[in-house]
Amino acid sequence: MWRWLHPLAKPETSYRLADKLLPWFSILAVLVLSIGLVWGLVFAPADYQQGDSFRIMYIHVPAAIFSMSVYFAMAAAAFIVLVWQWKISGWFIQAAAPVGAVLTAIALITGAIWGKPTWGTWWVWDARLTSELILLFLYAGVLALYYAFEDSKKGMKAAAILALVGVVNLPIIHFSVEWWNTLHQGASITKFEAPSIAPSMLWPLLLALLGFALLSVALVLLRLKNEILRQELGKPWVSKELHGEPSNG
Amino acid sequence: MDKLLQWLHMGGYGVYVWSAFFVTFLLLAGLAIHAVWVRKGLAQQSERLQQRRSRLKRRQQSSKPQE
Numbered sequence: 001m002w003r004w005l006h007p008l009a010k011p012e013t014s015y016r017l018a019d020k021l022l023p024w025f026s027i028l029a030v031l032v033l034s035i036g037l038v039w040g041l042v043f044a045p046a047d048y049q050q051g052d053s054f055r056i057m058y059i060h061v062p063a064a065i066f067s068m069s070v071y072f073a074m075a076a077a078a079f080i081v082l083v084w085q086w087k088i089s090g091w092f093i094q095a096a097a098p099v100g101a102v103l104t105a106i107a108l109i110t111g112a113i114w115g116k117p118t119w120g121t122w123w124v125w126d127a128r129l130t131s132e133l134i135l136l137f138l139y140a141g142v143l144a145l146y147y148a149f150e151d152s153k154k155g156m157k158a159a160a161i162l163a164l165v166g167v168v169n170l171p172i173i174h175f176s177v178e179w180w181n182t183l184h185q186g187a188s189i190t191k192f193e194a195p196s197i198a199p200s201m202l203w204p205l206l207l208a209l210l211g212f213a214l215l216s217v218a219l220v221l222l223r224l225k226n227e228i229l230r231q232e233l234g235k236p237w238v239s240k241e242l243h244g245e246p247s248n249g
Numbered sequence: 250m251d252k253l254l255q256w257l258h259m260g261g262y263g264v265y266v267w268s269a270f271f272v273t274f275l276l277l278a279g280l281a282i283h284a285v286w287v288r289k290g291l292a293q294q295s296e297r298l299q300q301r302r303s304r305l306k307r308r309q310q311s312s313k314p315q316e
Contacts, residue, residue, distance in 0.1 A: 037270075042256065052259035056269045063273070098283075102276045110269040117265055215277065222284045229291050234298050242292040245299070 012237050014088050015228045018221045025221060029214035036207025044201050056114040058205060061188065062212035064107035067135060068170055070100035070216055074142070075167045078160035090156035091231060093163060094146050095223035099216055101139035108132060119183055127176035128184040131169060138166040152231070 040058035047054035074096040077089040111129065112122040123129065142159045149155035177184050188197045188205070197205070232238045239245060259266045 041266075041270075046260060051262055053262040053265055055259070055262075055266050059270060059273045099280060102280055106273050106276055109272050113265050113269040113272075117262060219277075219280050219284075222281065226284055226287045226291065229288070229295075233291065233295055239295050239299055242288075242295045243299075 009086060009088065011088060011228050011232050015225060015241075018225050018228070022218060022221045022225070025214050025218035029211055029218050032207055032214060033211030036204050036209075036211050040201075040204035040208060044204050045198075047201070050118060053114060053117050054201075056110050057188070058208045059212075060107060060110040060114060061205060062209045063103045063110065064132065065209065066212050066216050067100055067103035067107050067132070068173060069213075070096050070103060070220070071135065071138070071163075071166070071170060073220075074100060075163045078163035081156060081160045082164070087153075087156070087231075088228070090153075090160065091227040092220075092224060093142065093156065093159050094227050095220050097139050097143045097146070097159075099219045099223065101136060101143070103212075103216065104132060104136045104139060108136065115183075124183055126182040126184065127180040128173065128182050131173040131176050134169055135166075135173060138162070138169060142166070 037058055041055055044055070046052045074093055077092040077096070080086050080089040081093070108129070111132075115124075116122050142163050145162055146155045146159040149158065176182060177186050186196075229238055229242065257263055257267075
């Protein structure tokens with residue numbers, strides 16, 4: 001496997017790969033998201049308890065799920081940096097953190113907007129909401145550490161350590177609705193049981209989930225491309241990529 | 250037209266639903282726009298670096314024959 005992975009360790013090769021994948025992910029993300037969200041907003045029936053406010057779920061649930069998935073991917077990259085010192089996976093941390101932070105912010109904001117008419121309050125300090133807020137702080141901390149050192153390798157390592165330690169928050173977020181009494185409702189879909197949601201509402205949600213996944217990958221790739229260029233600035237291939245002429249010509 | 254207004258009204262939840270979708274769109278678009286902006290900055294930085302390098306090279310070349 002390592003022999004197969006080796007050429008990817010060359011920044012230019014990774015850049016080309018990201019460049020090739022990006023348009024596919026972007027186009028599919030926009031397509032799937034538009035279908036899913038229009039379906040959810042226009043054609044799905046209103047909820048019998050929550051009325052039309054439940055439609056916020058079509059962005060809230062995907063954002064919340066992928067705020068955690070992106071964190072997991074970032075932590076896996078952090079592990080690789082610390083164990084094998086593969087620098088591109090360190091750059092991945094920088095690329096993924098803001099995307100995860102934005103997804104977390106979306107989950108928190110849309111949750112608050114949904115909570116106001118449903119629970120009668122924007123915010124409660126319960127386990128689910130608080131642990132998700134901590135996730136936002138973790139992302140911010142990882143990003144701050146990444147840039148906190150003059151020596152970018154030191155920053156990368158510090159960010160990686162925080163990212164790894166923060167993984168402990170993921171199961172807390174996930175199980176918070178089971179471990180503690182909370183206002184937050186349980187999961188609408190789980191892997192193990194039949195979904196507790198009608199098919200006419202479920203299909204748009206599944207599409208929105210796929211769309212958010214594709215969009216997250218696209219945004220991380222977009223940022224990863226930038227970070228590779230930034231780290232390799234001054235190399236001939238970078239000048240050629242950025243303004244069409246090699247730098248030592 | 251009535252149907253459209255009724256849909257926008259969202260059974261009284263219109264403000265909540267649309268503001269949630271609007272904020273989401275704004276944040277995601279912000280990420281993409283920021284990335285484009287960063288790339289532009291990198292291109293400028295790279296160009297400046299190259300100009301400095303070629304100036305240095307010219308100076309070295311013009312000083313050599315006199316030695």
